[in-house]
Amino acid sequence: MIKISFFGCAFLVLISCNMAFSQKSQLQIARNSIGKLQFAITNKQDTKKQLSILGEGLKAIETAQNDKKTKKWPETWAIKAYLSSYISIIDTDEGNSDKYYGLAVAAIDSARRIDKFQANTRLIYASVYNINIKKQDKANSAFKNNDFTTAFNSLKEVSDFFPKDTTLAVNTAIAAQNIRNFDKALEYFKRAKEAGIKNPVVFQNLANIYTSKFDHDLAIKTIEDGLKLNGEDINLTNDYINLLLDNERYTDAIHVIESTLKVDKNNKLLYFLYGYLYQNSGNYNTAALSYSKALNIDENYFDAIYQLGLAYVDSANEALKSGKDGSQKFSSFINRAEIALLQAHEINQNDKSTVQLLIDIYTRKNKLDKVQELKSKLEEF
Structure with a gap:
């Protein structure tokens, strides 16, 4: 008969209890390391000290995760995730940082999977927060290296975690633009806009994307929203005017130009556009003044001086229709046109339209030598 030793059984039970206590102690050491880390951060202790505390906590948690009982506890993995994630953002050794980033991601997955009662939500959230800080660093590095696909994929995840961060949303949109994913660019520019960003460039980019999708009304509305926040931004104003012109909203464009010129009196382009709109509507006098x-701002502004000459030609043609005084007015306007177009020709001698208008003027004036000279020049082009 085999005898069972009571002492032997008692000894085995004692060993088992000691092992369980040991694993719980290791878990407590890991818990304590989180408290020590918070103390070190609050008291601005250096990175070396923080890494030492983290190393102590991870050593304990690795023992706990290898125990058949404590490895089933979600807290074990939540603590590992937090400690690993924190190392990933403070360790200056890139290889070490990446290593702990990977460990943290795996630990977060394990913690979430077995934490059925969500008892470790705060610790898991803090770990995910740290991981997203690391992802942002990786995205910035990829962006600098023109790896825009990697940058976008990382930034997208970080922006989704921090949806109110307008800078992240804009950077994600820019990365999307660089890989020509304009739908995603639109999504993240809109996120930045909805989160309250004021940067006029965001509104310009949104309007450009809407325009590319032929949603012109929404493009105009977007620029109008941008101008409400950036009323004196000249680039937004110019985009607004161009959109109105492209969509043949000429009266609206004139009103915007008039309002803008009250503030920006030295904008030669706006004076040119104002004149061009009035010239197209047949108001040649207002066009010429503009x-x-x-x-007056730029005497060598070719487009303005060419259009001024053309406005005088149009005025001369209208004068011929006006009755008995038409001949005298015609002569006055055609002379002004000649002067303006000669100045335009001096600025840009290779412009065919200018030369052709001068040929027409000299033909009307019966200056055939000038006509022949300019026709010869025209053949050289």
Whole structure:
């Protein structure tokens, strides 16, 4: 008969209890390391000290995760995730940082999977927060290296975690633009706009994307929203005017230009556009005045001086229809046109339209030598 020793059984039970107590002690050491870390951060202790505390906690948690009982506890993995994730953002050794980043991601997955009662939510959230800080660093590095696909994939995840961060949303949108994923670019620019960003470039980019999708009304509305926040931004204003012109909303464009010129009196382009709109509507006098104001700012502004010459030609043609005084007015306007177009020709001697208008003027004036000279020049082009 085999005898069972009571003492032997008692000894085995004692050993088993000691092992369980040991694993719980290791878990407590890991818990304590979190408290020590918070104390070190609050008291601005250096990175070396913080890494030492983290190393102590991880050593304990690795023992706990290898025990058949405590490895089933979600707290074990939540603590490992937090400690590993924190190392990943403070360790300056890139290889070490990446290593702990990987360990943290795996530990977060394990913690979430077995934490059925969500008892470790705060610790898991803090770990995910740290991981996203690390992802942002990795994304920035990828962006600098023109690896925009990697940058976008990382930034997208970080922006989704911090949806109110407008800078992250904009950077994600820019990365999306660089890989020509305009739908995603639109999504993240909109996120930045909805989160309250004021940067006019965001509104310009949004409007450009809407325009590319032929949603012109929404493009115009977006620029209008941007101008409400950036009323004096000249680039937004110019985009607004161009959108109105492209969509043939000429009256609206004139009103915007008029309002802008009250503030920006030295904008030659706006004076030119104002003149051009009035010229197209047949108001040649207002057009000529506006072109002249543009030329007061820049006397060598070719487009303005060419259009001024053309406005005088249009005025001359209208004068011929006006009755008995038409001939005298025609002569006055055609002479002004000649002067303006000669100046335009001096600025840009290779412009065919200018030369052709001068040929027409000299033909009307019966200056055939000038006509022949300019026709010869025209053949050289």
